[in-house]
Amino acid sequence: MATAQNSSDEELMERYRDGDAGAFDLLYGRHKGGLFRYMLRQCGSRGIAEELFQEVWMNLTRARRTYTVQAKFTTYLYRLAHNRLIDHYRSQAGGVPVSFEDDDCPALDSIAGERRDDPALGADHRQQAERLLQLIDALPEAQREAFLLQQESDMSVEEIAKTAGVSRETAKSRLRYAFAKLREGMQEFQ
């Protein structure tokens, strides 16, 4: 079991493909939190997030027979999640958010000043954490996705681009603007 725990995600997925159910348990344990939070932040509703989260894992089990190692497992897993999320957006009245279609991010000047006047913010660490989550929720979907992919699965810019199906420059731009907004929002804690 110690060997399995030291195995990479890709090796575990290959073992699950070959019929090792224990490998799936390990994979699931490694990535369930990050994927769940990614879904939760992106769709905003816990009930919908649980539903989409389960569907992504089911899609993974169904697709295991054709799995081959072509990229990092996290890229593969979050690509499934991204596609499911886009399908979810399409089924909604608002459709796919504009931020996924628009590669150009707003100018940095327009970012300043957002949510500055929130009276509920405190100065302690817990308050900073809550404020950060609020700022993340306020990010455009595409920028939030880039930020979450980096934070939850430790992806590089290239991997984020691959997962989101955009160019490296677009992924980098989304990530930079996400950080800029978050930093701007956290200025009051200086």
Next chain:
Amino acid sequence: MSEIFRDEGTERDAKLAALYRAAAREEPPPALDDAIRAAARRAVASRPQRVSTSFIRSWRVPLSIAAVMVLTVSLVTIMREEAPEIMLPPDGLPGEADHKRTGPAADTGESATAVPKTSVPHAQRSDSVGLRPPAQSGSSGIGLRDSRVAPERAADSRKNMAAADAMTPAPAPAPLPATIPAPAAGAAAEGKVQSKSEPASADTALRESSRARAKADIQPSAAPPASRMAGAIQPRAELAPDKWLERIEELRRQGKLEEARTSLAEFRKRFPNHELPASFKDWAGP
């Protein structure tokens, strides 16, 4: 905290990341974990079933080919068994009947003399003869079989007739089989055609043939061979006199003098008052 927000040009921020990890701690509910893990195990456990599915998939094409072959063989077998009934026209087998009609006659040197090639449909022939019961001639299934049997019996009758032509010196009206042979009917039809030019002789021939058929109706179908051979001459007796004489002349030209004389003797018995052509007097005698 101030150093957290100073590095605005980078795509990574360690302090922000640490703050996010401290803040974001949501996890899926344990029930959902269990459900997903169970589903994953079930998917793996159902692997043997997929193996059998792939086995079926690999044998799908050979099995399909085998099934098609079995069906084809069965259909061909059934069609062979039922083809004669399906493919026969209501008239029977005209081509076969023609072949049988001309074949034996050619063998005996009577090229199309026994039965003239009149293209009278079977139904019309039956009507002209007027002996077949309406229910029988009008029925579809049984009538088909009867019309198919008739040419075969007629062919037998023609063979017998050809033999009788050569063997029997003094033909007599003989009973016909219960089923009217097609050539007889054809001859009767020809008689109708001939009646335009020679009404008297044609009527005589028709009367003769009607008499013979009336006898045939009385006689059982299983007649002795001798009477059948005698009956084989019957169609010739139904010929118009001129036609008959033409055929006798043709026999003579072919060098079959004995047959010609026998037939001429028969002709004289039938038509004693009919005047023979001048060419006959050279070889036929007084």
